[in-house]
Amino acid sequence: MTEDLSGISPQRARELFREGLVRPTAGISRGFAQANLMIVPKELAFDVLLFAQRNPKPCPILGVLDAGETSGPLLAGGDIRTDVPQYVVYENGVPVARPTDITEYWRDDLVTFIIGCSFTFENALLEADLPVAHISQGVNVPMYQTNVRCDPAGRVSGPLVVSMRPMPANQVADAVRITSRYPAVHGAPVHIGNPEELGIKDINRPDFGDAVEIPDGHLPVFWACGVTPQAAIMESKPALAIGHAPGHMLITDAKDSQYLVP
Template structure:
């Protein structure tokens, strides 16, 4: 399920996207621009979404509480609420570049606006994203392959099971970044200081130990080239709730399209410990 790339020619300058404010980025997405958001609005936290009806909201909250590594909750909206402190003057229905809509666990649409699916009983969970610590990795001299290669981050279902909660169950999903062997310890040290956005890696090295058969075929996002001397490093991923939705099959759920994140008004540094 690879994500669709949009009109990058509208803003091809990576410096321009990195220096953009969150509200400027959200306004572009509201107007219809579609692009993965890695590297955008440097210094501001990006986030995953999972939106479910109120009848499933407690189970989803409990699932997140029992699985904090892949599902770190940054905020929860009341039923029907469409904005909040993390997105001033924003609208959760329009301000991401692309969404994924599930009915009975199946993808039925990948719209750029979910206003047509909105209901007053929908509860929005804002979940931490590993894009938040990528700027810190780059500042530490560690290159990010999917940013350098202009692709979406690769994400994989694993054979590791999350702790279930009521009607919600599913596998751990991980994102992968190839890191030079000499810098793996630095990557672990840097990301461990961001526990609210997945923190340290869950695995370094052989993907087979996670039940991943082929790094060239991610379940979400796009493959990246792994250079000689680089080691695959895996972080828990906020797409995990969407994998749980696919397995558990609630009658309706909405998430961001993988890699097409909510750019929040929170500073990356606010999640640094």
């Protein structure tokens, strides 16, 4: 049983991670936006930023730290090298390490992309009494690599990765309506039902995260997922890139409500 950290401030959460706490961040500092991370050398930064611009649903950028910068307004007083519970280091597109601190990998030419995360709209779904299966089942959200290609940008290309939440047929429309109000954090679903059309062979075997039970009468609803940039890095094979470990997000100082559009 993990400790309830839902009420602590983002600053305190980052401090705990800096001090060595390692755990998935779901439910920590409720009400504050959590974020995906992608750190690349400056020479690749334009391509990554353009890839994000061209694929805003999977890659909604919340903030960018300039080359060498380790802090910024989304993590006031924090340090991007230590304040995420766990990272994944990629060399030539291959994960080579999962450190809890990337200080030894840091370089002055590294540009940090802070990318919106579905945790923000999950709070809104729960608030509206919609089910969020992986939360009630206590596992990580199931994620699938699809046969849909993202729009490429320069040297960066890759498949769309989606996350899945089963919804009762009579609440699918509500799930669409609510999440479409959060375009900065993946927005409306990209696909509803028919996983095979996305090239998903077995819904019970996600490529990342954990499988969830899909109750009878529920449809699988798919949202663009912030793991997409990491899939692109694995395909594009830059010499160095650093992301977060799945489910181990950056907890930012931005409130979820800041990303709500009417």
